[in-house]
Amino acid sequence: MIQVPRGTADVLPGEIELWQYIENAARDICRRYNYAEIRTPVFEHTELFQRGVGETTDIVEKEMYTFTDRGDRSLTLRPEGTASTVRSYVENKMFGLANQPVKLYYIGQMFRYERPQAGRMRQFTQFGVEAIGSHDPAIDAETIALAMRLYEELGLKNLHVELNSLGDAESRQAHRDALVKHFTPHIAEFCADCQSRLARNPLRILDCKKDAGNELMKTAPVILDYLNEESSTYFEKVKQHLDNLGIAYNVNPNLVRGLDYYTHTAFEIMEHGIGAVSTICGGGRYNGLVEQVGGNDMPGIGFAMSIERVLLALKTQGIELPIQQGVECFVIGMGDEAESKAFQLLDQLRAGGLSADKDFMGRKMKAQLKAADRLQAKAVVIIGEDELARKAAMVKNMASGEQQEVPFDALIAHVQKICGK
Known part of the structure; x- marks a missing residue:
């Protein structure tokens, strides 16, 4: 008997209604926040993710499903939605639209080769939003508020926001230099991946799971100590907007996220009691990404959440969605x-x-x-x-x-x- 590939699953009648309910709730809240749906191809040119996500990330180095087609082109099943959305924004010249910023959302399948576990599959469904074209820190707070409101309307409790700033290019460079200086004398103690990333992207060392317990990780320089005045002011404005919206957050200087395109605001929404998988949403600002994929220098911010993890959180908290089954x-x-x-x-x-x-x-x-x-x-x-x-x-x-x-x-x-x- 042929079975589904490892890390994938059939969503059957009786369960699919839960997915549809969450997806419909996401679409409704995006309507209220004036985000329009976009649908991009399931596969893209591999270069898009190498340039957009970052060649030193675990996603690009270890988790992508990449293949060569009959035209000898390297293609990759999309591992996340932001790079594809930004590519479409550039290719379709959305920067010329009358209504700015361009506010988009997507719901679709993503693919990553990683060890399957509850709430983390090799094929998973992701809901995400992207707002491209605005430098206003209020839109950073808006994206966080949108995610939190969706969770609240689904009935989820015990949520909190982890917040950090990765600063602008100048701040990041200062932090990068400090990380290189900090890790270089003892880099031999770290895994091969960390050793190769020291020169290419030392920030990724902080994201390493193998060496998470190393003492040097605990004493590593934190980005908040290297923010210049502009970056620090921007971060304060984001926090002020969140305070005004009544959204509680914890400033976590160790939060770096797993993708290279983040600048300034980075955040995760955490759910207590979900078990080993506690992050149910992640996002941040990516002011350099549009330029990296061939467009003009345009700012952007967004987040993504896995529908599978939302379902797991609902199950963990014992929340039953009001699903209508059967017929009238x-x-x-x-x-x-x-x-x-x-x-x-x-x-x-x-x-x-x-x-x-x-x-x-x-x-x-x-x-x-x-x-x-x-x-x-x-x-x-x-x-x-x-x-x-x-x-x-x-x-x-x-x-x-x-x-x-x-x-x-x-x-x-x-x-x-x-x-x-």
């Missing part, structure tokens, strides 16, 4: 002519905006009523020879048990009323 109406026809009419009425009920179904297995009346119960039908429409002769149907309200004969031409309105439409 079940139609039963007894006898060949009544069965034919039932099929016709079924189509009319669906055209009237009702979810409806009937038996297609040739079962008896009792078995069909049980099927209606399993489908949680609010109304059952029954047509026999007598009803057919009177051009009417017997309609049972499953909540009250009340039965009433209803003419065919009034059937849709009657069932809609039972179903609260």
Whole structure:
């Protein structure tokens, strides 16, 4: 028997409704914040992620699904959504749109080759937002607020924001020089990856999981000590906006995120009690990314969250989403002519905006009523020879048990009323 590849999973009926609920909630909150949906290809030229995400990141070095196509081009299944969105922004000249900044969101599959665990799969679904074109620190706070509001409306509790600033290019360079000076005398104690990153990108050493317990990690220079006046002022304004919105946060100078494109604001939203996977959202500002993928020097900020981790957090906190399953109406026809009419009425009920179904297995009346119960039908429409002769149907309200004969031409309105439409 052929099974799904490791790190992937089928999302079946009964579970997919939870995904749809979360995705619909994300779309609704983006509508309220004036973010428009964008859909980019599932695979891109490998160079996009090498330049955008960063060649020294774990994602690029170890986790990408890269292949050569029949035209001898190197392509990669997208490991994250920001680089693709920014590429589309540049390619489609969105910087010329009248409404600025350009505010976009996406919901789609991403792919990373890593060890599968709860809430972390090799194929996963990511919801993310990107706001490109504004230097205003208020939009940094807006993206954080959008994520927090979505979580709150889903019912999640025990959340907090971890916040840091990675500064501008000047601040980052000063911090980089300090990191090189700090790690160089003892770099032989670190893993091969850290040794190779010392010269290329020492900030990535702080993100290493293998050497996380090394004493030098604890005493490493922190970026907040190297922020210039402009970067420090910017960070203070972001914090002030969050304070004004009533969003609590913890300044964490060790938060660096796993992608190279971040500048200034970096943040993660943490959920207590989710187990080993505690980060359920991450994002930040990326003022140099648009230029790195071939555009003009434009600022941007965004975040991404895995739907799988949201579901895990909901499960951990015992939160049940108000999912409507089954159908609103079940139609039963007894006898060949009544069965034919039932099929016709079924189509009319669906055209009237009702979810409806009937038996297609040739079962008896009792078995069909049980099927209606399993489908949680609010109304059952029954047509026999007598009803057919009177051009009417017997309609049972499953909540009250009340039965009433209803003419065919009034059937849709009657069932809609039972179903609260």
